[in-house]
Amino acid sequence: MKRFIAVILLISTLLLTACNHPETNTTDSTHQPTSKERSAKKSEEQAKAKQAEKEQKAHSAKLTAEADEALRKAENDPNDYTYEAAKAAIEAIPEENEDLNTRLESLAANLAAIKQQNQAVQSQQQAPDQTFTPGYGDHNANIRDARYQEAIANGASEQDAVEYAEGRSSTYHQQEPQQTQPTTLTEFVNQYGMSPVAYKTQVEGMSEEEALRSTPTGMKSSGEIQLGIIQYGIQP
Structure with missing residues (x-):
């Protein structure tokens, strides 16, 4: 009986001791990492x-x-x-x-x-055309164009036509139209009203002989040809 009581007391003592020191039977929740673990974590962070x-x-x-x-x-x-x-x-x-x-x-x-x-x-x-500044102004180019065309049509030079169109001149010099020189006796007579031989003697002041000698046979009348042969020995 004494042994049984002693066993009971021993078991009770052990139970009380375990209750007073629970950390001896559980894992420590505040575990501190080791230097190796810290080094591995640092390396991982550096790699990232x-x-x-x-x-x-x-x-x-x-x-x-x-x-x-x-x-x-x-x-x-x-x-x-x-x-x-x-x-x-x-x-x-x-x-x-x-x-x-x-x-x-x-x-x-x-x-x-x-x-x-x-x-x-x-x-x-x-910008408006500033070519024609004097005269009529840029507001009425039709006037300038009309005056320019008028002067050109009447034989004015380019400069005279521009000055007349711009209003810098009230007139322009009209050039005489060039006439084509006649190539036949008939054309010459129609244009000048006389034969070439007569024109040379009466207008240009040549002598009769000079006029007959300087005029081609085709531009002489038959009477002038005969006169040249008989009077001056001019052969046709």
């Missing part, structure tokens, strides 16, 4: 950071290449559309790119110069 940096550089390089391509297109064909496309592509690059920004500034200056030149050409094309 390097991979992220690598991906970022690749993305930036892609954006830079796209911006360079857009800028080259704009430089080859400068206009508002290509300029804005190049500008947007450059602004999309995360870091500053000095070379691309410098080229974009040059492109903007070139585009502005082109626009200014085009505006000057358009203004010049739209």
Whole structure:
């Protein structure tokens, strides 16, 4: 009986001890990582950071290449559309790119110069004709044109016609129309009212013999031919 009581007391003592020190039967929840575990975790974090940096550089390089391509297109064909496309592509690059920004500034200056030149050409094309400034003014070109055509039709020189059309001159010099020289005796008589021999003696003052000798046989009358033979020995 005493042994049984002693066993009971021993078991009770052990149970009480276990209840007072529960950490001896459970795993410690505040476990501190070892130096090896910390080193492995640091290496993992560094690897992730390097991979992220690598991906970022690749993305930036892609954006830079796209911006360079857009800028080259704009430089080859400068206009508002290509300029804005190049500008947007450059602004999309995360870091500053000095070379691309410098080229974009040059492109903007070139585009502005082109626009200014085009505006000057358009203004010049739209400006009224300033050729005829004096006289009637640019508001009534029909008057100038009519006066110019009138002067030309009446034989005026180019300069006289322009001055008359502009109103700088009230008159113009009319040139005598050039007459074609007759090639037959009949044409000569119709034009001058006399034969060539008579014209030379009466108008030009030649002697009768000079006139007969200088006139071709085909331009002489039959009487003049006979006169030349008998009087002066001129053979036809």
